[in-house]
Every structure is written in structure tokens, then in C-alpha cells.
Amino acid sequence: MRELKKLWIYVKKYKLFFFGGLFFIILNVIFSMIPGYLNRRIIDDVINGQQMELLFTFLVTYIAANFLRAAAIMIQRFFTESLSQNLLRDLKQDLYDHLQRLSFNFFNNNRTGELMSRMTGDMEAVRMLFADGMIQFTRAIFYIVFVMAVLIPESLKLSLVSLALSPLIGFFAYRLGVRIKPIFRQVRRQYSDLNSTVQENISGIRIVKAFHQQCYEMEKFDEENNNYFTKNYNAAKIWSKYFPIMEFLGGMSTVLLLFYGGRLVIEGEITLGIWMQFNSYLWMLIMPMRMIGHIVNMFSRTSASAERIFNILETEPEIKNKKKAVHIDRVKGEIEFKNVSLSYGDEDILKNVSFHAEPGETIAVMGATGSGKSSLINLIPRYYEPTDGQVLIDGIDNRDYDLRDLRSQVSIVMQDVFLFSETIASNIAYGQPGLDLEKIKRAADISSARNFIEEMESGFEEVIGERGMGLSGGQKQRVSIARAIVEESPILILDDATSAVDMETEHQIQQALEAMDQRSTLFLIAHRISSVRNADQILILDHGEIIERGTHEELIKNKGQYYTMFKEQYKEVIDEKEIEERWVK
Template identity: 70%
Template sequence: MDILKKLWIYIRRYKFMFYGGFLFIVLNVLTSMIPGYLNRRVIDDVIRDNKTELLLGFLLSYMLAAVLRSIFILIQRYLIEGLSQNLLRDLKQSVYDHLQKMSFNFFNQNRTGELMSRMTGDMEAIRVLFAEGMIQFTRAIFYLIFVGIVLIREDVQLTLISLAVSPLIAFFAYRLSTRIRPIFSKIRDQYSDLNSTVQENISGIRIVKAFHQQCYEMEKFDEENNEYFIRNYKAAKTWSKYFPIIEFLGGVSTVLLLYFGGRLVISKEITLGVWMQFNSYLWMIIMPMRMIGHLVNMFNRAVASGERIFKVLETEAEITNNEKAVTLDRVKGEVEFRRVSLKYDDQYILKEIDFQAKAGSTVAIMGATGSGKTSLINLIARYYDTTKGEIYLDGINIKDFDLKCLRKQISVVMQDVFLFSETIKSNIAYGSPEATLEQIKKAADIADASKFIEEMDDKYETVIGERGMGLSGGQKQRVSLARAILERSPILILDDATSAVDMETEHKIQQALESMEHKSTIFIIAHRISSVRNADQILILKDGQIIERGRHEDLIKKKGEYFKMFKEQYKELLEDKHFKEKLVVS
């Protein structure tokens, strides 16, 4: 009931379809009862009493009832299907919109395949409940009411005898419900795991083939697929245990009616027509009872799916706006970290980070893998929130900024380059859809991407594959860089953005960035000394702490961690006597 209450929030938007569908299901039930009544009249009045003049009227009534019922079914289907499809659309939109608000941490904790299964299999289970379950359940209820009233009025004793086993049917249906619900919940969970396995394999198929792990992946999928089979098979075994009992009890009702009803006809306590009406009406009650198992199955699938869907919807976003969020058109770009620490679970990733980046300056961040470089720059746009300390942008705490406004001030080239299956033009203009082709070309020039783009057959209209397939690593990085440059944001973050290009291309990009009309505050994460040597400030991280800071020349003189990196990267040059002498002089 809790899930149904939550779904009602969406259903009530379409009250006309809901109540209209409900009304026409009831009308369908009423018209389906007319043939049973007409059969009785034909047997008792026309055949037994030889009133043949009534036959034509009965036949026309039969035809009219059939036509009306067909119309009611048509309208009922149209309204109920419309309701279920609108519900599906709105629920999907709610989940999708909610996912857009979630922080990076949420996606770290939830696999893509699991979230995809919420949007596919779980949604379909909800739709089926309302498209099919609502019709079957409503018909069952009103058959019980209307048919029960008619039968009791005809013969109370025979009605009670015929329905004597109904409580047993209800009991076993309830038992089936309680047994099968947790199984369906596990099936939905396993379906998510199966989805995740397939999604990860397809996304990483090139790595799989490169390392000859096809057999391993097939075995892994076989395990997940077999587990899915086992859980479904367990549900089928539970179903097969109870459903035959329910079917048998439905058959017992027919036997009781045949035996006791037949005796009443022989003793002339009721007419044959009444018995025939009893028989046809009894099936209108028995059939819904026999469908209880199917309804229970459908309902429990939907409840298990609904719980998973609303678990996503009820997960609150970790990062939200303050009540009085600050909105600015454009900031200068001065960034200051004050005693900033960041903790994931129980482990500190960053500790007591203090530094200031003046507007228009370039700050380089270096350090070994896992030292906290990417975590540090992720804090600037509030992809994560600090555990301790504050970050200020133009003297305003970033937590006081409107999130959309804050992130509009920042352009990011992420370490893991992602391009969409669109044209190169669309990918570059992703953050600035209103940009002209000239502006797109200019951004591509700065990123040194225009040359290879112009060499393509369709140039900027070239459609690239999923995640940028068809482009080299360096080309993807340059398209991603052009996308960030085009936004002309006050802050530009480059997370290892030129690692896949050669040093000559990297030098061209650096010169182009320095000569841009609008000067951004640039944060560079890099491993190459050549990428950071011209930075206004270089921060060296180790175990989440800044252990060195300064300009290239100052850090070389300190002979510390930065100098070790320098020696490692320029080992061959340092062995050259002329270069050594030049370095000493400088």
C-alpha cells in the first residue's frame, strides 16, 4: 500500500483516465452479465414455455449487449493504456531528472547497470500492473459484487454451496503472495547485477579483447545468468506449488454446482434456465479467483520494482543550494582554499589544504597517483563538498553560490574524456549550444583540433562513435579541450588534459591558452614538467597534503620532490654537459 500511495501522486494527474477507465471496466462487467440472463430467458421462456415470439427480441438484445461490450472494452483499453503510458513517462522523467541532481558520490556507489534496470525492467513492471492488473483486479471485485447479488437473490443455499471453497482459494492466494514477494525482490536485484555485467562488458569490450579475457567474461556472465535463472526457477517452483491448488479449488466449485444444482433442477426447486445462469455467472466469480495467483505475481513484481524506483527517488542529493543562494553573471576567478580537508568513508583524501589562486593566474597541481589531485579540483565546482574548511570564489564561500551559477563559472576537461555519439560540432558546443560555427572553429584552433577536423570528409559535421570512437586519444582530448574553451568561463580546469598529445602539440596549446582574449584562472593537473613549468604557482601533493609550492625555478632550487620529478623526466638531458652548465647558470 505504501508503494501505491506513492504512485498515486503520479496517477492523480490523470484522474480522468483513471476514473474513466474504472467506469468502463464496471460497464464491461455489467454488459458481460447480460448473455447469462438472456440464456436463462431463452431456455425457460422460449424453449420450455414455447414463447417463440420472444426469441427475436432476445437475439437482438444479445447482439446489442455484444456491441456495447466491445465499445466499452475499446474505451476502457484506451483510457487504461493511456494512464499506464503517462504514468510510465512521468515516472521515468522523475527518476532521470532526480539522477541529474545527484552528486558524483551517488554514482560512485551505484553501478550504471543497476540504474539502467530501474529505468527499464522496473518501470515496465509498474506499467503492466496498471495496464493489466488494474483491469483484472477491478473486474474481479465487481464480478464478486454484482454476480454475488444476483445469485443470492436467485438461491442463497446454492450460492453458498457453490462458493464454499472461496475462502480456501483466498487463503492459498495470500500464502502465495507472502512466499513469492521476497523472491521477486531478489530477482529484481539479480536482474540489476546481470544488467551491470553486460553494460560493463560492452563498455570495456576493447580491454576485454586486448587482454584476451573473453572466456573469463563469458564465465562471469554465465554465473550471473545462472543465478538469475535459479531465482526465477525458485519463483516458478513456488508458483507451481500453490497455483494448481487454486486451480483445483476452482474446479471443486464447478463440481459442487453441477451436483447440488443438478439435484435442485431434478427436484424442480429451480429451473434449468436458472441453473444455466448460475453456471455462467459462477465462472465469472471462479475465473477471477483462479487469476488471483497471476494478480499476486504481477502485484509483487510491481511492488519489488516500485521499492527500487522510490529508493532512488527518495535518496536525497548530498549537495544542494542554500536558501539564499548567491547568483552572479560572471566572477573574476579568484579561488582560495582555507584549511580544506576531504574524507571518503573513514579515510582522509585531502588534509589541511591552504592556497590562493589569483584571478587570471595558472595553478599547476602535481603528485603521485592517489595523492588527491583530482579530488582537490573536484571541490571547486562542488562535485563533492569539503569535510572541513572552506573554499572561496571572489571572497564568497562556494556553498553560498547557486549551484548552476557556480558551475557555469567553471569549465572542466576531465581526465576521463567523454564525447557523445554526435557531430564534432555538437560535442564542442555541448556547453554553449548557442555558439556560432566561427566561435566553435576558434575554440578548436586554440585546442589545436581544427587541423585534423578539417581533414575529415564532413569536417565539423562528422559524427563520431560512442565515447568518441573513431578518434585517437589525443584527438579526443583536443575536442574536449575545445568544448571547455568555448564556454569562456572565468575558471578553466584541465585534469591531465594533454597527456595523450605530443610535447610539440602541448606547447602550441599552452601558447594559445596564454594568448586568449579572455584570461581565465587555470588549474592544471599534469605529470609532465613541460605542462607546468610556466605556471604562476605549482603545488606538489603527497598523501593529500601540500608538501611543496612555488614557481618552477624556485622548486628546482629547493631540490625537493619537484626536483626529483624533474631529474626523472630530464634524465638524459641532465647527463649532457652543456645542458648541465646552462642549468647551473640559470
């Protein structure tokens, strides 16, 4: 019921469709009862009472009732479908919008396939409750209410006999609901696992083929698919255990009606017409009893799915605005880390990091894989928050800024380049849709991407494949650099952004960045000395700590880890003696 109460918040917006649907479902029930009443009148009044003049009226009424019932069914379906589709649209939109607000860490802990299953399969289960379950449930309730309201005055004893097995049917329906809901939770979770397996395989199909792991992937999918089958089979076993019992008890109600009702007719307590009316209405009593299992099944599926959807909707973003956030148009770009530490669980990623960058300076960050380089720059736009210490931008803690304003000050080229399946121009102007083409071309010039783009058949209007398929690694990096440059943000972060381009192109990009009219404070993560040697400050990280800092010349003189990296990368070009003569002395 908790999930239904939450769904009611969405249903309330469409009260016309909801109550309109209920109204025409009830009309459907009323019109479907008229033929049973007419059967009684035809037997008692026309056949036994020899009032033939009534036959034509009854037949016309019979036809009219069926026509009106058909019209009610059509209109009820329009209302319930309108309700379910509007509900589905709003719920999907809210879930999608909420996903956009959730922090990076949420996506680190949840697989894409699982989130996709909540946007698709779980949503459809919720929709079906209001498109189909609402009709079945309402009909079941009002069939029992209206039929008994008509039959009890005719014969209380026969009415009670007709309902004698209802408590048993209700008991088994309750037991079915209790046992099957946990199974449906498992089914939905396994469906997510299955989706995740497929999504990961298709996304990484080139890696799968490159390493000849098709058989392994097929076995993995077979295991997940079998698990999905097993959980559905377990649900079916529970269903098959209880549903036949409810069907049998429903059938026994017919036997009781035939036996006891027949005796009442013979003894003259009721007429044959009344008995026929009871017989006509009996399916209206038995149908709700038989449908209880199906309705419970649907409610259980919807409850399990709604629970998973609302689990996401009720997840609070880890990173969010303070009540009185500072709004800014543009910062200068001064950045200071004050005793910053960062931990994920029990793992220390950064330890007591401190440095200062003036506006327009270039700060290079180097270190081994896993030393905390990406974590450090992710703290600047508040993708994560430090466990201890402060990240100051223009002297203000970045946690005090409005989150949207803060992130508009930072352009970033991430290590894992992602391009959308759109035109190259749209990808470059992603942060500023509708941007003038000349500005797009200028950004492409700076990133050394313009030449290869214009060589393509459609130039900047060339549509690239999913995740940038059709472009080389270096081309994708240059397009993503252009996407960051076109923002003209006061802070620019390049996270290993030129690793796939040659050194000559990298040098051209660096020169173009330095020649820009309005220089950004640049954070540069790189592994090549050639990428960082002109930086105003170079930070060397090791296990989350800054072990060296300074300019290229200063670090060479210190003969520390940077010096070792320099010697290793340039050993074919410069010998150690030349290094000593040129920098150390």
C-alpha cells in the first residue's frame, strides 16, 4: 500500500481520467447485468405468464443494453489508457530528471543495465496496473456489490449459498499475495542483472571479439538467463499451486447453486426465472473470485516495480546546494586546495593536499595510475566533496557556490572520451546548443581538429557513430577538447586529454591554448613530460600525497621522481650528462 499511496500523488493530477474511468467501468457492470434480469422476465412473464406483447420490448432492451455496454467499454478503455500513459510519462520524466541530479557516486554504484530496466520494465508494470488492473479490480468489486444487492432481496438463502466459498477463496488469494511478492522482487532484480549483462556486452563487443571471448560471454548470458528463467519459474510454481485451488472453489460455487437452487425451484420457494437470474449472475460472482489471483499477481508485480522506482526517486543527491548558495557570473580562476583529503569508504584517495593556482596559470598533475590525479581535479567542480579540508575558488569554498553556477565555470575533458551519435558540430556545441558555427570552427582550430573535420564528406555536419565510432582515438580527443574550449570557461581541465594524439599535434594544441585572448586556469593531467614541461607548477602525486612540486627546471634539479621520469622518457634523445649540464648545474 505504501507504493500505491506514492503513485496516487501522480494519479491525482489526472482525476478526470481516473474518476471518468471508474464511472464507465461501473456503467459497464450495470449494463452487463441487464441481460440476466431480462432472462428472468422472459421466462417468468413471457413464457410462463404468456405475456407475448412484452417480448419485443425485452428484445429491444436487450440490444440497447449490449450496445450501451460496448460504448461504456470503449470509453472506459480511453480513460484508463489516457490515465496510464500520462502517469507513465510523468513518472518516467521525474525518474529521468532525478537521475540527472544524482551524484557521480550513485552511478559508480549502480549499473547502467539496472537503471535501464527501471526506466522500461518496471515502468511498464506500473502502467499495466492502471491500464488493465484498475478495470479488473473495479469490476470485481462492483459485480459483487451490485449482484448481491439484486439477489439478496430475491433469495437470501440462495445468495448466502452462492457466497459460501468466498472466504476460502479470499484466504488463498491472500496467501498467494504474501508468497509471490518476494519472488517478484527477485524477478525484477534478476531482470536488471540480465539487462546489465546485455548492455555491457553490446557496449564492449569490440573488446569481446578482440580477445575471442564470445563463448565466455555466451556462457555468462546463459547463466543470467537461466537465473531469470528459474525465478520466473518459481513464481509460476507458486501461481500454479494456488490458482487451481481458487478455480476449483469457484467451480464448486456453481455446483452449490445448481443443487440448492434447483431444490428451491422444485419446492416453489423461487421461480424458474429467479433461478435463471441467479445462474446468469453467478459468473459475475465467480469471475471476481477467479480474478482475485490475477489481480493479486498484478498488484504484486506493480508493488515490486514501484518499490524499485521510488527507491531511486527517494535517493538524495550526495552533492547539493546549500540553502543560501553563492551565485556567480564568472570567477577569476584562482584555486587553492587547503589540506584536502578524500576517502572512499576505508580507502584514502587523497591525503592532506595543498597548493595554490593564480588565475591563468597552468597546473600540471603527474603520478602513477591510481595516485589520485583524476580524484583531485574532480573536486574542483564538486563532482565529489573532500572528506577534510577546503577547495577554494576565488577565496570562497566551492561548497558555498550554487552548483549550476560553479560547474558553468569549469570545462573538462575527461579521460574516458564520450561523444554522442550526432553531428560533430552538435558535439562541440553540446554545452551551448545553437552556437554560431564560426565559434565552433575557432574551437576546432585551437584543438587541431578543424582540418580532419573539414576533410570529411559532410564536414562539421558529419554524423558520427555511437560513442564517436568512425573517429580515431586522437580525433575523438581533439573533438572533446574543442567542446571544452568553446565554453570559454575560466577554469579548464584536461584529464589525460592528449594521450592519443602525436607529440607534434599536442604541441600545436598547447601553443593555441597559450595564445588565446582570455586564458583559463588550466589543470593538466598527463604522463608525458612534453605535455607538462611548460606548466607554471607541476605536482607529483604518489598514493594521494604531493611528493614533489615546482617548475620543470626546479624538479629536474631536485633529482626526484620527476627527474627519473624525464630520464626514462628522453633516454634515447638526451643522456644524463647533458641533463646535468643543461638543468642541474
